[in-house]
Amino acid sequence: MDRRLNYDECTAYCDFDYLPEGLEAKYNRYQGNDAPHLIPRDFLSDLFEQYDLPEHARQRLVRGIENVESNAVLFHFTKFLVGELILARQRCDEAHYTNMTPGCMNQDGELYSFLLLLACVVPSMEMLKKRSIPQVYYEQIPHQPLKLQLDKLVLHGDAKVYDFPWVMNFYTCSIFLLDRFYFIPYRFGDPFTMFRHVNTQQVVALRHAGEEFRSDGQRNGTNDVYDPPGCFVSEWIEDEDRIAANRINPMGFVERNMTPILKKEWKAALREGDLLLALHIPSGPGYTPERLKKSMSLAIEFYETYFPEMPVKGFWSASWLYDTRLSLILDNERSNIVRVQRQFYNYPTLDGDGMLRHEVFGDRQADLAADSGQFTTSLQKAAVAYMQTGARFNTLSMIVLKEEIERIGSMPYITDADIGQFRRIVDSHLREVFG
Incomplete structure (x- = not known):
């Protein structure tokens, strides 16, 4: 030219x-x-x-x-x-x-x-x-x-x-394959902030204001399911000394009751715009907490060594595998799906069960009302039985901060109380309809 x-x-x-x-x-x-x-x-x-x-x-x-x-x-x-x-x-x-x-x-x-x-x-x-x-x-x-x-x-x-x-x-x-999982840089952009207690190192995620949630703590409208009588809107009340907001329960839902924290005791650990590594899951064996821990450790070491200008805070991912509703239909002690999702700080998204339908049934538009004889795996049968009650699955996202890598395998974020609250609240938006 x-x-x-x-x-x-x-x-x-x-x-x-x-x-x-x-x-x-x-x-x-x-x-x-x-x-x-x-x-x-x-x-x-x-x-x-x-x-x-x-x-x-x-x-x-x-x-x-x-x-x-x-x-x-x-x-x-x-x-x-x-x-x-x-x-x-x-x-x-x-x-x-x-x-x-x-x-x-x-x-x-x-x-x-x-x-x-x-x-x-x-x-x-x-x-x-x-x-x-x-x-x-x-x-x-x-x-x-x-x-x-x-x-x-x-x-x-x-x-x-x-x-x-x-x-x-x-x-x-x-994108880099480090042991079992793929990793690629990702800019965090979801509307919540994670805080870490300065003494106990406990982590809490507080949702930002202005989003609608159903009574089960999922985004209102997920799977085109709405909850007019039970929905609530997230709030964020802040002054010089404290913040009160709706906590994200790490089992993957937002709590209706607000959680207060004192600013002098809690410091921001993850904000919108921070850099994470997106984790992607290739097919094959080895989807275990042990391999997760090893892969994440290798990823942090790799990026610190070869991309030192990247201030990586931890990891993010979204998958049907993280839907804690799967713990309702799978063996919680033996299922690697459940064992792995328990290592994450899970949170809700607006994505419904399209990914699960694709991965488990081979078609995002799979007709799950068809003859049940076509479903052969135990996961297919259990998922269909669950959805026949009127319930639906969700795609959830997760966070793991790099400080918790060494604790993977011992549920660094989820407590027994969180699991109990999840079981009490799950599908609560359906109870008025189905009794």
């Missing part, structure tokens, strides 16, 4: 069907990139050999890459996008990166999103190498989605990227 085009000129020419919000300010800070290729050819050749790609797939990928590189404006803007993608997770960038197709790419436009992700691999690895991170931590990370993507391309000619935001974590080498 004879001159650098501004953001509006670039995007008008490229004619993307989608671009994340907030890119213009980032583009205006972009210093440019004089790399002659979108994807280094030696990396591409190694990839072709490693996966023994047939000639037709090789030609299609090379043609798509050359189509991008031969278009000066699209090539320039694509290199800008690559630079943003590889830093997005470290920055906890809230922009929603997903499939992008440039209208100016008349041929092979359906390949663009995959090529964009593939172009992230080499510069992402180079950044990690500069941090002196051993290659063993990241050399296989991009290959998890890459093999499936190439198989689709070869066998079916399908170039579409499925679940772009998730696989982006792997192509940008932003």
Whole structure:
């Protein structure tokens, strides 16, 4: 290009069907990139050999890459996008990166999103190498989605990227498998503050004001279930010396009665905007408190060593596995699902049972009123029996502060009193309906 085009000129020419919000300010800070290729050819050749790609797939990928590189404006803007993608997770960038197709790419436009992700691999690895991170931590990370993507391309000619935001974590080498669990930086943004007692080290989470909860302490409207007669609104009353607010019971619900704390005795341990590590659970054996403890310890050590500028406070995650209602249908002593969720500070979200339906029954819209003979596992049968009472499951989130890692295995947040209160209050919003 004879001159650098501004953001509006670039995007008008490229004619993307989608671009994340907030890119213009980032583009205006972009210093440019004089790399002659979108994807280094030696990396591409190694990839072709490693996966023994047939000639037709090789030609299609090379043609798509050359189509991008031969278009000066699209090539320039694509290199800008690559630079943003590889830093997005470290920055906890809230922009929603997903499939992008440039209208100016008349041929092979359906390949663009995959090529964009593939172009992230080499510069992402180079950044990690500069941090002196051993290659063993990241050399296989991009290959998890890459093999499936190439198989689709070869066998079916399908170039579409499925679940772009998730696989982006792997192509940008932003997610790390440390023993049993994956970890990636996450900016905490839920409306509550956690406090730690200066002497006892006890932790309490207080919900911020203005949210509606059902009588069972779940968000009003979860699973489209409302509780007009029993709902309450969270409050936060603060003066110079004390705070009174609705406590989040670590069994995953908000208490109606307010809890007072003295500021001189309690200090904030987690606020909105603090940095956590999001924990993701790959399938397979080893979902135990012991492996959880080991993985979290390794994660803190890893980030303190290689990303010392990140002030990680602990861990966050959201899953159907954390729904404490599962403790009503599973063996509390033997079930790893229950044993693991008891190590967390669980809290309610507005997400209902769609994740459970998908993971347990294979379909978010599964018809659980159908013939019960189709359900074969003990978990399926128990979950269906529970929901046939009119009850529903929830997706809960959890927090573990790094100070509690060593106590994992001994329920660092949940007390017997919390469990007792949960059993008294669970599904209380249904009692007037079902008796």
